[in-house]
Amino acid sequence: MAIGRQFARPIAWMLLLLFVCHLWTYDPLHDARTLGPDGVSILPDVPYGTGDSSARRLTILVPSAESRTQRPAGNIGAILAIHGGSWIGGSRYEYYPQLIRLAQHGLTVFVADYQLARPGMPSWPAALEDLRQAVRWIGRNGHRYQTHPGQLAILGSASGGLLALLLADEPDVRVKAVISLYGATDLEELVRERRLEQEPVKAFLGADAPSWLDRARLASPIHRATPSKIPILLIHGLSDQWVLPEQARRYDRVLARRGVMHRLLLLPDARHGFELQLGDPSRSDLLPNILDFLSSVSHD
DSSP: OHHHHHHHHHHHHHHHHHHHHHHHHOOGGGGOOEEOGGGOEEEEEEEOOOGGGTTOEEEEEEOOHHHHTTSOSSSOOEEEEEOOSTTTSOOHHHHGGGGHHHHHTTOEEEEEOOOOOBTTBOOTTHHHHHHHHHHHHHHHHGGGGTOOTTOEEEEEETHHHHHHHHHHTSTTOOOSEEEEESOOSOHHHHHHHHOOSSOHHHHHHOTTOTTHHHHHHHTOGGGTOOSOSOOEEEEEETTOSSSOTHHHHHHHHHHHHTTOOEEEEEETTOOTTOOSEEOTTSOEEOHHHHHHHHHHHHHO
């Protein structure tokens, strides 16, 4: 019995040492289930959350070594991508295929899910907290996926665009740039413009909250814009009837007054919900605009 106890402790320490060595040497890309175009490795379900967000996951697109030589000049090496869906729908599974081309140009893309609103269960501010956790997770673990802290930009579409703008305004979030595609910037005005009986904005914020208008202002980028050094690219369609382009124009003027470096790209004939490569009637490719913006940020 004494001999057994004599060997138990060294064995336990040896097992612990082997486990720690495994953590340090483990290559997460060994778990990639799909090899995408041009050698892009796709990891479909990587958990990032803790606490109430423990079920939150990322789909990660990791560029090949050859593709990394094509990433935008400078120090942006990764994108946190936030899907749209009016805060009540959408998913990273639907979103990530259009983002593979970013990985083909050398950027590691982390496509996040986040809490969605349900009847009687608003997701503000929990959705923003989920994404804040995603940024922190990428800061701790990005080196495993060919990127490093301080290299992150954020891209979001529609409701994800609004969340991207809000996330970059958080004091504890370190990002280099933000790209918002047809994201709302003023939720109070959006509700008044649409006059819907079932308004997703109210599902997101909580329709029965006595301070609903206060919450709408707090969750609206146009009321939170600060003289931030984080550059912003706004992309909006001039034929968007779901989020009117005037929202982007007014936010553009606010950013200009407050000295925020930014660009506004308005697309003729483009409606709400377009992807990075637009079809008819406004056929165009947004990838060159995005890469050029990221390169300009890297040199500022």
